[in-house]
Every structure is written in C-alpha cells, then in structure tokens.
Amino acid sequence: MLLNCDLGESHGNWVMGMDAQVMPWIDQANIACGFHAGDPLTMRNTLALAAEHGVSVGAHPAYPDLVGFGRRSMALSEAEIIADLQFQVAALDGMAQSAGLQLAYVKPHGALYNDMMARAEVRSAILKAIASYYRPLPLMLQATAAAAEHRAEAELLGVGVLFEAFADRCYEDDGSLRSRRLPGAVHSREKMLEQVSLLLHEGVVITYSGMRLPLAADSLCVHGDNQEGVSAIRDIRALVDQR
Template identity: 50%
Template sequence: MTGTKTISLNADIGESFGAWVMGADELIMPHIDCANVACGFHAADPLTMSRTLQLAKEHKVSVGAHPSYPDLVGFGRRHMACSAEEVTAMVQYQVGALQALAAGRQMSVDYVKPHGALYNDMLSDGNTFDAICEAIKALQRDDQVPLMIMATPHNQAWRKRAEEHGVTLIFEGFADRAYDDNGHLRSRQYSDAVFQNDEQIIEQAQRFNNGEKIKSVNGELLDIQIDSLCVHGDNPQAISTIKHIRSLLTKNPESNNQ
C-alpha cells in the first residue's frame, strides 16, 4: 500500500523546567510541523511555555497542548489513580494555561496530545479517554480542537467513541518506539522500548510514510495507519533522525509541509 496523504511530523517540545534544560528545541523546531508543548505538570513552567510558543511562531509550527498527570518528579510517566472528574479538570487547566499564553502572542492551540502515563491510560481505560474528550469538548468554541492519540489497529473504534463527544482524532505513530504484538507501544520498562539505532528509526518511519505494515518486537506485521509521526526530542539521535525523516516525508510526492 502506498501513502496517499500528508503525514505531519511532531515532537514533544518545551520540556525544560527552570534552570534544568531538556532536549534541543531550537535545533528541532525548524524541522517539524507540530510541537507538543509541555504545560507544567510533567515539565515546563510559564516562562518556558512562553518561550516555546515564540519559537514555534518563528518557525510557523502548529502548537498542541501536551498535558499530563501532576508528576514533575516522575516526568509524567507514572500512573496516578485519578477520578474522571479530576482528569477532565487537570486537562482543562493545563490546556487553558497554554491557550492564555498563546493568545498573548496571537497564536492558537490547535490540538491536544496527552503525555506519558496519561497518554497510555487514555487507551487502556475508556473512562480516562472519555474524561479527556469531555475536557476538550468544553474547550472548543468555533473551531475544533482535535485529540492526538496513539494509532493502533483499532482506529475506527476510537474515532467512533470520540465522535460521541464531538471530538475529532489525529492518529499518531512513533518512529523511534517499539511496538508490542497487540499494536500498542512497548512499555519503557523494557530495554528495547526505544530504538537507539538510526536505521531502525528511519525504516519504521519509511513504512509508516508508505502506509505499509510495521514490525512488532516479535516480528509480527501490524497494519497501523497514521496522520502524524512523532520523534522524541530527548532521544540522543533526535536531531539527526528528525532531519532524515523530514527529508523522507518531503520526498513523498503526496506529502508537503503543513
């Protein structure tokens, strides 16, 4: 199957906190279409958020809110037993903060992508998914604010569930993450969860870009169709990899930068 649609390139951005620097945002931003901006609960602070927005504006990059559980110490990667009401409130709180900072720069927040454990819980717990959709529904005015979620072999079922809340979905694949046989990301507790080999990352990106099946950690072929491709800015190979993938997506005759 050959790719017949534009696939955007996104990265998690703005994950520094105070004097602590994470990633290389200035080097990554020129090569991506969409920036998932941390909102203060797993990383970032008001000044970091503001500076990240300005960087995105300079490079004409679409901004997405990247909310998480309130877990600075664990970088948002630890599950928290929150009620649906709490999840809705914490997502609204974080997205609202980024929207306020964006408005001050005549910018908008174009989508929401939960981070870390909240992202994973969204697909393993339907109540969490519904709670996040309710938060996004409350934030929408004249324009839709799509929810970015992990693409799996079951995209259509999730799309239907989101539509019940009046929310549209952006399905995301990962160039630098391994997948289990069920089509979900391999847990970071395993040493092979994140690709360190540039060739592996480029090969998986190429398969996604062509609409081909990708390989699980055990060699199973997975049919996962995506709208956006993520490369993590904290990966040691990030800068080199993003440049390669940017070139790859641009070479696709059906693909153009957003």
C-alpha cells in the first residue's frame, strides 16, 4: 500500500505543514494548486522536494476558497467545476514538467472532496473535467462500500481510479468517515496503528459500531502538519515496509 499526504499548503509568509520532514516517508504528494492554499513558489519548492525524494506527485485542486482553506462547500455549476479543476491541474502539470516530473493523479481537497463523495452531480463534474483533460489522469477518491459503483462511473468516461483509506479517522458502517463533530472521529495513535495494520493484513477496518468493514484501498492518507503527525508517519511507514 502507498502512503499519500496533502502538501504544499503554505501561502506567502503563512506556513502550513512540515513538508520537508514528511516527504522522505511517503510515496505520493498531493500538492495544493493555489485555490485553497499554495502559491507558485510553494508549488515549485514542493515539486523540487518531491523530485529529491522520488515521490510521485498529484494535483490537489479545491473550490476557489483561499480564506476558508477550501473547507466550505460552494454552489458552483458543472461548467465552473470543470473549468476550475482543469485550471488548477494544468498549472501544477506544467510546473511539474518544468521540474522534470510527470503529474500522476488528481485528488480533490476539502469540501470539494467531501462533496464529490456525497453528491453524484459534483462527482460527475469532476470526472468530466478529468476525462476531457488533454491526457489521462486517474482520480483518487475515498474507498467506501460504493467503490464498485464509483469505479463504474469513472470507467464510463474512461477515467482510472485510485481508492484511498485514512489512517487516523474512524469509519461508519457504510465506509464514510465519522464526522469530526461526533465523539471518536479521530483515532488515538494506538488505534491509528491498529487500523493501519488491519488494512495492510486483512483489508478491513473496525467501524465505530464495531463492524468489520472490507476496504480495498490503493493508498493510505496520512497527515503531517505537526511533529506528532510526522512521528506517526514514520511508524506507519515501518508497518508498510514490514508487510
């Protein structure tokens, strides 16, 4: 299983995350494209860091919500979602090529990601944006009980998919993430490592209700915006490498 992390989310003098400490431990870097975070210099520096460590790079587009860090849903039309997504992907794609890298996938950010998973019309717009891009790129989305349905939707438009699971989040029985507004939404370090081990060896997670839920994930999302998170990534990397 691969490890992916959202990176390149600093903007100007505002620093977000610990990218240099995270990059050596991951396989895939989801790089912000400027709409929720990131700026041209941050994008360039993050790509260089990925190249240094041999990390695959993906575009991490969002709603145009810099003030809200892309965490607020927006009532955009299908045409707007397609244009906004292609604009962001193209920017990172061009900068990646200039750095000697090949953009490998697209993973939406924040509210756009959540809306993609919850609303068929948003997911359809994102798939259409990727399908009509000038070259094929797979879409990274959450592994849920509806994974087969989502794969079929993508295949109809000729789009490949990468399914991801989350190391530190608790799951509901349908494979959705438990809301952060509810108790038990985020695992302790011990429970997080238990969940990673179960995913690696049995392909399941234990939901909040105690059910064993099968999840077929290609990649595992980890977070490194603090020193404790970076330390946890190292532990997760060790589990993956011992598999």
